[in-house]
Amino acid sequence: MSEESHLVFARKYRPQLFKEVVEQKLAIGALMNALKNNRVGHAYIFFGPRGVGKTTIARLLAKRLNCESPEDNEPCNKCKSCTEIMKGNSNDVLEIDAASNRGIDNIRDLRENVKFSPMGGRYKIYIIDEVHMLTDQSFNALLKTLEEPPHHVVFILATTEYHKIPETILSRCQDFVFKKVPLPNLQSYVEHLCKIENIDYDSDGIFWVAKKGDGSVRDTLSFLEQAVTFTDGHITGKLIGKMIGYQGVDVQIELFKSILGEKTFHKSFQTIEKVYNEGADLHKFAWDFVEFTHALILIKENLADRDSLNYPIEDIQKITKELEPYNSEILTLLSEKIYTIYEKLMYLKLRNSFEMKIFIEISIRKLIFDLNRPSVAGVLEKIHDLQQLLQKEGEKFIASAATRQAEQTVVTKPLHAVTSDKPEIEEEPEDIDMESILKDKFLGTEVDSSKLPEI
Numbered sequence: 356m357s358e359e360s361h362l363v364f365a366r367k368y369r370p371q372l373f374k375e376v377v378e379q380k381l382a383i384g385a386l387m388n389a390l391k392n393n394r395v396g397h398a399y400i401f402f403g404p405r406g407v408g409k410t411t412i413a414r415l416l417a418k419r420l421n422c423e424s425p426e427d428n429e430p431c432n433k434c435k436s437c438t439e440i441m442k443g444n445s446n447d448v449l450e451i452d453a454a455s456n457r458g459i460d461n462i463r464d465l466r467e468n469v470k471f472s473p474m475g476g477r478y479k480i481y482i483i484d485e486v487h488m489l490t491d492q493s494f495n496a497l498l499k500t501l502e503e504p505p506h507h508v509v510f511i512l513a514t515t516e517y518h519k520i521p522e523t524i525l526s527r528c529q530d531f532v533f534k535k536v537p538l539p540n541l542q543s544y545v546e547h548l549c550k551i552e553n554i555d556y557d558s559d560g561i562f563w564v565a566k567k568g569d570g571s572v573r574d575t576l577s578f579l580e581q582a583v584t585f586t587d588g589h590i591t592g593k594l595i596g597k598m599i600g601y602q603g604v605d606v607q608i609e610l611f612k613s614i615l616g617e618k619t620f621h622k623s624f625q626t627i628e629k630v631y632n633e634g635a636d637l638h639k640f641a642w643d644f645v646e647f648t649h650a651l652i653l654i655k656e657n658l659a660d661r662d663s664l665n666y667p668i669e670d671i672q673k674i675t676k677e678l679e680p681y682n683s684e685i686l687t688l689l690s691e692k693i694y695t696i697y698e699k700l701m702y703l704k705l706r707n708s709f710e711m712k713i714f715i716e717i718s719i720r721k722l723i724f725d726l727n728r729p730s731v732a733g734v735l736e737k738i739h740d741l742q743q744l745l746q747k748e749g750e751k752f753i754a755s756a757a758t759r760q761a762e763q764t765v766v767t768k769p770l771h772a773v774t775s776d777k778p779e780i781e782e783e784p785e786d787i788d789m790e791s792i793l794k795d796k797f798l799g800t801e802v803d804s805s806k807l808p809e810i
């Protein structure tokens with residue numbers, strides 16, 4: 356790790372040029388076009404999830420607008436205005452946090468202040484963060500200003516909740532939509548930073564850091580920062596797994612197989628015991644299993660993009676192989692049952708991990724028992740199938756007897772043979788393993804008693 360790594364990553368790697376921003380190409384491209392053609396609007400709305408670059412790009416735009424000598428449509432980062440903005444002490448760029456009380460006061464003063472010309476630069480730029488938090492009164496004050504904005508004023512309103520902004524405000528602004536950064540892009544960004552910072556890493560480690568960021572560059576950087584400290588600069592899947600309390604997919608697969616494959620709770624107990632002995636958070640473990648069983652269906656049914664699954668690609672390959680023998684019905688049933696167990700676990704608020712372990716063990720044992728118990732529906736189906744079988748065999752018997760009778764009328768048989776002539780079933784009935792057919796069909800099915808036929 357380099358010497359300066361004590362500097363908070365989010366600050367150290369804050370983009371100072373448009374081209375350094377991770378993702379958001381659409382918004383940046385449109386803004387740069389407007390700048391190039393001198394078509395700067397008076398009010399912009401930057402809308403999108405947290406930590407994806409709204410404020411960063413607002414500051415870049417402010418810097419570019421007031422830059423004394425822009426280069427390639429980017430701020431120079433050298434002139435007086437650029438350096439003041441970077442230090443956060445420019446009098447022409449005012450950042451207001453609408454979520455704070457001070458923000459409301461600022462808006463109140465706004466109408467007066469906008470009248471004054473900028474101190475140094477060409478524009479007075481107001482960046483209002485979390486603008487949806489403004490009170491009605493403040494929105495009214497803002498609206499008055501937006502209705503007749505002085506030519507030197509630019510508003511940049513940032514929000515995570517577009518729908519909370521009054522229509523009157525929206526209609527006077529240009530919209531820019533910011534998106535979550537896709538996982539592969541975050542992964543390559545984290546990898547790039549690890550290389551610069553000389554941090555040891557493997558692909559699983561990078562995956563988990565990027566995944567924790569959940570599409571936000573800011574959250575990714577802040578998690579990377581913690582991870583570097585926790586792992587002493589080794590961003591490996593194993594160490595990050597320990598940090599976030601993730602047991603790894605192998606444990607999940609083990610438990611899954613013990614329930615649906617081996618169908619033995621001895622094996623399940625061993626897995627739970629192992630997780631418990633490792634001091635893992637059983638709550639987290641139970642939730643991970645909820646996610647795992649849900650992912651089984653998503654993978655089986657091809658319902659999700661690989662990137663949206665919470666697993667590195669190697670793990671997805673392992674899971675795909677393991678779920679091969681099972682159909683979607685049984686996987687769905689398992690997922691529902693596991694979720695119910697988790698829900699109960701949440702509701703119970705057990706005091707410690709030992710109590711949780713007991714609860715999970717009992718629930719899993721009951722689950723395995725239920726999944727293997729022939730259900731009422733199964734029994735009814737069995738009766739129905741037996742009826743059909745009897746009917747089929749009966750018809751066969753009558754038919755063969757009729758054939759024989761017909762034959763006897765033509766062929767004259769020796770007398771002694773007639774007495775011993777018993778009807779024979781020509782073919783043995785097919786040996787149907789009803790039990791396993793029913794199990795496959797009705798494993799663990801629950802029955803709505805109101806729909807049962809009356810006897």
Ligand SMILES: [Zn+2]
Binds near residue numbers: 430432436438
């Ligand atoms: Zn400049």
